[in-house]
Every structure is written in C-alpha cells, then in structure tokens.
Amino acid sequence: xxxxxxxxxxxxxxxxxxxxxxxxxxxxxxxxxxxxxxxxxxxxxxxxxxxxxxxxxxxxxxxxxxxxxxxxxxxxxxxxxxxxxxxxxxxxxxxxxxxxx
Numbered sequence: 082x083x084x085x086x087x088x089x090x091x092x093x094x095x096x097x098x099x100x101x102x103x104x105x106x107x108x109x110x111x112x113x114x115x116x117x118x119x120x121x122x123x124x125x126x127x128x129x130x131x132x133x134x135x136x137x138x139x140x141x142x143x144x145x146x147x148x149x150x151x152x153x154x155x156x157x158x159x160x161x162x163x164x165x166x167x168x169x170x171x172x173x174x175x176x177x178x179x180x181x182x
Contacts, residue, residue, distance in 0.1 A: 084118055085135050101128045 091100045105112050105128055112128075119131040121142050133139070143152040 084114055085138075088132055088135060097129060097132070101132075 088100075091104055095104070105115065115128070115131050115135065119126075119134050121140070122131060122134065144150065145152055
C-alpha cells in the first residue's frame, strides 16, 4: 500500500499523536519508510513534519519566499520567520526588538 494512503487511512481511525506513538514509533519498518520518503528534511525534525510532507506531496525542502532560508517549520509554508509575514516589512529599515525573538 502507498505510504500516503496508509497514513490517510490511519488518520481516519486515530488522532495524530496516537498514530505517531503507537503505529510509527513502535514499527521500525514503517518509521524507516517515512524517514526515507522525507530524507530531504533535517534528521532531527518531528515525525509530524514528515507526515505533513508526505500528505501534502512535498518532495523538496521549502525555502522562504523573502530570503531563501530554509523554512524551519513546514506548517509556516512559505516564510522562515513570522516577522516576514508582517505587512509592509522593510528589511533594510527594520530594527528587531529583543522581544521579537
């Protein structure tokens, strides 16, 4: 069975945290298939990020549309930082405050 289809089927039966805990972490073969399918991701990324990539047909690292840095969290989709999402942000004049980080 296709990996994406298998994950989709599991998501219909169980919440994500239980799938990761009971179906993936306890099955080395299944976990290795997921890691192999998402080998472009950082080796220390979360299993949920790997599943997100599989379910959304993401096959390559995603880079920020503003600065080309790698997106740290796949769920942000197109920006490496929430600061880039601020409307009208001009990186040449922006002075970050300590609380921004």
